[in-house]
Amino acid sequence: MYLCLEGIDGSGKSTQLAMLGEWLEKCGLEVLRVYEPTESPPGQLIREMLTDPRATTPHFQRILGLLFAADRMMLMDRIGEAEKQEKIVISDRSFYSSLAYQSDPDWILEINRHIKKPDLVILLDVDVEQAINRFEGKDHFENPEFLGKVRKNYLKLAQNHNFSVVNANHSVRKVHEDIKTILSSRIRI
Numbered sequence: 001m002y003l004c005l006e007g008i009d010g011s012g013k014s015t016q017l018a019m020l021g022e023w024l025e026k027c028g029l030e031v032l033r034v035y036e037p038t039e040s041p042p043g044q045l046i047r048e049m050l051t052d053p054r055a056t057t058p059h060f061q062r063i064l065g066l067l068f069a070a071d072r073m074m075l076m077d078r079i080g081e082a083e084k085q086e087k088i089v090i091s092d093r094s095f096y097s098s099l100a101y102q103s104d105p106d107w108i109l110e111i112n113r114h115i116k117k118p119d120l121v122i123l124l125d126v127d128v129e130q131a132i133n134r135f136e137g138k139d140h141f142e143n144p145e146f147l148g149k150v151r152k153n154y155l156k157l158a159q160n161h162n163f164s165v166v167n168a169n170h171s172v173r174k175v176h177e178d179i180k181t182i183l184s185s186r187i188r189i
C-alpha cells in the first residue's frame with residue numbers, strides 16, 4: 001500500500017509522518033518512509049530553485065513541474081520494490097503536490113502519466129496563518145498569497161480525488177489520532 005500525506009507548507013506533514021511510521025511499526029508492519037522532493041540530483045536542483053525569487057512565476061513553475069516529475073519517476077522504483085515486499089509505503093507528498101502547487105493541471109497530468117498514484121491520500125488541512133507561524137519562510141513558495149491559492153487547490157483536489165481530510169489546526173496528538181482512525185478503517189491492523 002502506498003499512502004501519502006499532503007498539505008501546504010507548515011501543515012505538519014513531517015511530524016505526522018514520523019508518528020505514523022512509528023505507530024505502524026508498533027502494529028507489526030514493515031514501513032518504507034519517503035518524501036518529495038527526494039535527495040536525487042533533480043531533487044537537489046529543485047531545492048535550490050525554490051529559493052529563487054522567480055520561483056512562483058509561470059516559467060519557473062513549468063521548469064519545476066518537469067523536475068518534480070523526474071525526481072518522482074526515480075522514486076517510483078523504490079516504491080515498487082517496497083510494495084513487492086509487502087511493505088507499507090508512507091510518503092511526505094506525491095504527484096498531487098504538483099497538481100496543487102504548479103499551474104497547468106492538464107500538462108502536469110501528462111508529464112506524470114507514468115507515475116503510480118497513491119492508494120490513499122490524507123490531506124492535512126490548515127489555515128494559512130497558522131501554517132506560516134510554523135516555518136521559517138526561506139523558500140519563495142512560503143508566502144501567504146501563494147499558499148492560500150495552493151490550499152484552495154488542495155481542497156478542490158480532495159473533493160475530486162476522494163482524499164481523506166484532517167483538520168490540522170488541532171494539536172499534534174489529535175491530528176495523529178485522526179490519521180490513525182482513517183487508517184484503521186482502510187488497513188487491517
Ligand code: TYD
Pocket residue numbers: 009036037050068092093094095096097098099101102139141142
Ligand atoms: P517540502 O515538503 O516543504 O520540503 P521541505 O520540508 O524539505 O522544505 O517541499 C518543498 C516545496 O516543494 C514545498 O513548498 C512544496 C513544493 N512542491 C511542489 O511545488 N510540487 C511538487 O510536486 C512537490 C513534491 C513539492
